[in-house]
Amino acid sequence: MTRDPNMQLGILPEQGGSIAAMRRTGQDTRFVEQYLRCYARQFDEVHYFSYARETMERRVADNFHFHANPGLHRWLYSFLMPIVHARAFRRCSVLRILAATGAIPARIARLLFGVPFVLTYGYHYAEEARRKGYRLRAWLFERRVRWALRRANGIIVTTPALADHVRSIAPTGRIALIPNSVNTDLFAPAPEGPRPRHRLVAVGNLTPVKNHRLLLEAVALLRRPEIEVVIFGVGPEEAALRCLAAEKGIALDLPGTVPNETLPERLRSADIYLIPSLSEGHPKSLLEAMSVGMPCIGTDVKGIRDVLVHEQTGWLCPLDPAALAAQIQAVLSNRKKSRAVGANARRFILENYDARVIMEREVKFLKAVARK
Numbered sequence: 039m040t041r042d043p044n045m046q047l048g049i050l051p052e053q054g055g056s057i058a059a060m061r062r063t064g065q066d067t068r069f070v071e072q073y074l075r076c077y078a079r080q081f082d083e084v085h086y087f088s089y090a091r092e093t094m095e096r097r098v099a100d101n102f103h104f105h106a107n108p109g110l111h112r113w114l115y116s117f118l119m120p121i122v123h124a125r126a127f128r129r130c131s132v133l134r135i136l137a138a139t140g141a142i143p144a145r146i147a148r149l150l151f152g153v154p155f156v157l158t159y160g161y162h163y164a165e166e167a168r169r170k171g172y173r174l175r176a177w178l179f180e181r182r183v184r185w186a187l188r189r190a191n192g193i194i195v196t197t198p199a200l201a202d203h204v205r206s207i208a209p210t211g212r213i214a215l216i217p218n219s220v221n222t223d224l225f226a227p228a229p230e231g232p233r234p235r236h237r238l239v240a241v242g243n244l245t246p247v248k249n250h251r252l253l254l255e256a257v258a259l260l261r262r263p264e265i266e267v268v269i270f271g272v273g274p275e276e277a278a279l280r281c282l283a284a285e286k287g288i289a290l291d292l293p294g295t296v297p298n299e300t301l302p303e304r305l306r307s308a309d310i311y312l313i314p315s316l317s318e319g320h321p322k323s324l325l326e327a328m329s330v331g332m333p334c335i336g337t338d339v340k341g342i343r344d345v346l347v348h349e350q351t352g353w354l355c356p357l358d359p360a361a362l363a364a365q366i367q368a369v370l371s372n373r374k375k376s377r378a379v380g381a382n383a384r385r386f387i388l389e390n391y392d393a394r395v396i397m398e399r400e401v402k403f404l405k406a407v408a409r410k
Contacts, residue, residue, distance in 0.1 A: 056090030141186035161319030196320035219396035244273030
């Protein structure tokens, strides 16, 4: 697909989102290389609207334009963004909303300038709020997301389960199933050779929904002091995880976030990738670990079971420390099978989630919405 000289794309993050926020979690490189550069190749001009008072440190392309917040509160800026950057919004053929919570300025831009918008629904936004007991917040999230979905010209969902949910809210004709994707050239298997032993790795924010405590409790049951657990991420659970690891005598490394471009090497330095979450949308970190050819173990919850096929592309286990411990032990003790399952996972990613193919589908959908 070649650049369309008659179309300009506007990109809006979630409310409050910015390149700086992505940088803090190590995701800015992935976003620039995998998404922004692709958009710049396919559209005449590309505009990114940030909620932060920031500058774009990384060059994207000559036809890429960065629009920062002049210093307004994120709620006020949500309503004023299309006015503050009116000239850029008027030029856009279609707006790409990265999360449903970023739909307010898109809706206003459509009212003012007639610009259609496409948003991604990749996660049940209200679930975590309900899990924490925030009933009012969950209710507000639900109302807000439904409002956005009903008014969107196009909706991208990342899993069939999410598609089924959105069909109960918005017309089927507006929905496109386009999963998250992986840079399979960057996230490639290591050359054949000696592999490190007894290192388990996880990637994700240190929050209750990521459920890293389950991983530590499972490792404690193995009673194998040579096992090291490495978790890449930051969050409010850090102190509790360190305390639990010390109490159980587990070697735990919490190096914080790392740039996405350095993650493949770090994944390849481990034996098993684990994702013990209580719930997921469509986890990019899992897709990347599978692309590297790692043996992956995940909890049998929505989002993870949409990706992992038990004993074919990975392993699923219940939310139980003993079950997870048994699965880790089985994978560590059968290197031949774990390598075969890792190779299957790599093939599965190449066939279904390669970024070049997925991004082409997304761009085609965006242009179709713009033409309508």
